Amino acid sequence: MRALVAVLAIAGVVTLGIFGPRWLMSEDAGEADQGTVDCNLLNKTCHWAQEGQSWQARLQKSGVQAQGTEYHLTVKTDRNQPRMLAVLRGESMYLGEYPVPMTKAGMSPDGKGQIWEARFTAPFCTTDPNMTWRIDLQAGMDHAFAMPVKLTFVAKDRV
Structure with missing residues (x-):
């Protein structure tokens, strides 16, 4: 059970490291100056x-x-x-x-x-x-x- 939790935690951190910055940047670009x-x-x-x-x-x-x-x-x-x-x-x-x-x-x-x-x-x-x-x-x-x-x-x- 501990091994499964450790693997899921590591997978979550890696996923956030890869997709987190892209997601944050797309939010900022989407909100900036729409229709101005x-x-x-x-x-x-x-x-x-x-x-x-x-x-x-x-x-x-x-x-x-x-x-x-x-x-x-x-x-x-x-x-x-x-x-x-x-x-x-x-x-x-x-x-x-x-x-x-x-x-x-x-x-x-x-x-x-x-x-x-x-x-x-x-x-x-x-x-x-x-x-x-x-x-x-x-x-x-x-x-x-x-x-x-x-x-x-x-x-x-x-x-």
Whole structure:
């Protein structure tokens, strides 16, 4: 009986060693960016619908500081949000995640949505002067939206 248990345990470990990494990698690839559309925030205003709500985001350069270029992010949504957080993540290279708190700037001029704003300076990479960043939106610290659009922009080192 002990020999049978030992053989089954060894077979299980070998099976996990062979098929485990493949299974884990296929899960990650399957979940990543299914159906998302890239939108460069510095080139245009990005529009999308999510859970029946209308969203739009725009990013503008608002000046150059000692730490780099300052950006102004504006998000308009029909969804009633008690709070909103933008999370800055490296897209072309992982440089960490940077939460950017957004403040409610009021109602949109058409009266059909809230406007949220944030100002931030994107960290720069010391090995590559151009860095592509992605902005993900969250409802506070807990709830991330499953966004159908990938909001990206290219930050240039101290330009």
